Amino acid sequence: MIGRFFKSGFGILILTPLVILAGAGAMVGYQIHTVTHPPRVTDVVTPSDLLLRADEVHFQSTDGVALFGWLIHGEREAPTIILCHDLGQSKAVFLDATVTLQRTGYNLLLMDFRGHGESGGNGSTLGVDERYDVLGAIDFLRTRRDLSAERIGIWGIGMGAYAGLLAAAERKEVVALALDSLYPDVDGYLNQVLFKGLPPATSKLTGFASVFYAPYFEWRISKATMAHTLPLMSDRNFLFVVSNSKPESARTGKELYASLPEGGQADKNLLELQKSGLSEIYDEDKRKYSEAISSFFGTYLHVHEERAPEAIQVRIR
DSSP states (O other), rough: OOOHHHHHHHHHHHHHHHHHHHHHHHHHHHHHHHSSSSOOOOOOOOOOGTOOOOOEEEEETTTTTEEEEEEEOSSSSSSSEEEOOTTTGGGGHHHHHHHHHHHHTOOOEEEOTTTSSTOOSSSOOTTHHHHHHHHHHHHHHHHHHHEEEEEEEEEEEEEEHHHHHHHHHTOEEEEEEEEEEEOOOOHHHHHHHTTOOGGGGGGGHHHHHHHGHHTTTTTTTSOOOOOEEEEOOOOOOEEEETTTTTTTHHHHHHHHHSSSSOOOSSOOOEEEEOSSTTTTTTTHHHHHHHHHHHHHHHHHHHTTTTSSSOOOEEEOO
């Protein structure tokens, strides 16, 4: 009976769109899998190569994934900055940039996210589950008696910025966040990556493809949006870094910056560069980036608590 039905004209009429829908879903799922399972990067430089005193550390995410990182030592009982890399990178991307922060006195935790570097796990959820990695890092810092876990900073790039912000929303001890290339939600990120370079006329295609995003991630991504999270964090200090070479990313970054209410208990700052992300910037932009990061944490996460904070000069209205 069923076989006869699907061989009939009416059955074929019903079956055809189902086959097309299943094929499209499989194609979108394959593309998402490719994006979220980048090859692991092997660290070719270590802290000892830069004469930095560091420990190799092992800890767990709050959902049980084994994680690996480097804890670079600054002054005893000084605050710690957690450095969160982007999708497809590893903790080593931050190494050159850590020298100035370490000399200032900060302790620095460079971690590999799940599915990256030397950590366990397989694949990425583009920051959604990676927030558990950052929460695990915060819990690990609490076990250390040689540093302060009462005041923590986060410096994140792309996926690391997204995961870091979600984790900070759950932990009040994170008082300062430098967020480079923060995206508004996983849907928006995937639309940019999967349909990069396509003309605006294909916007209906992205809308169709986005139907499959939530099922792929088992419906975990809908609640994790910056539009809901940022307005609740007016008591934290922020530095947003945006790249003008990526107009769509810059636009959304500025919108996220603007979504933070003015006149809150803390401060927000915006730095515009031609490019951002440590692996892409050079020369003058690299200098500006380094100075802004150092000045931001020096102002809002000062090593010595008695030091009075001073305004930094990177804000753009």
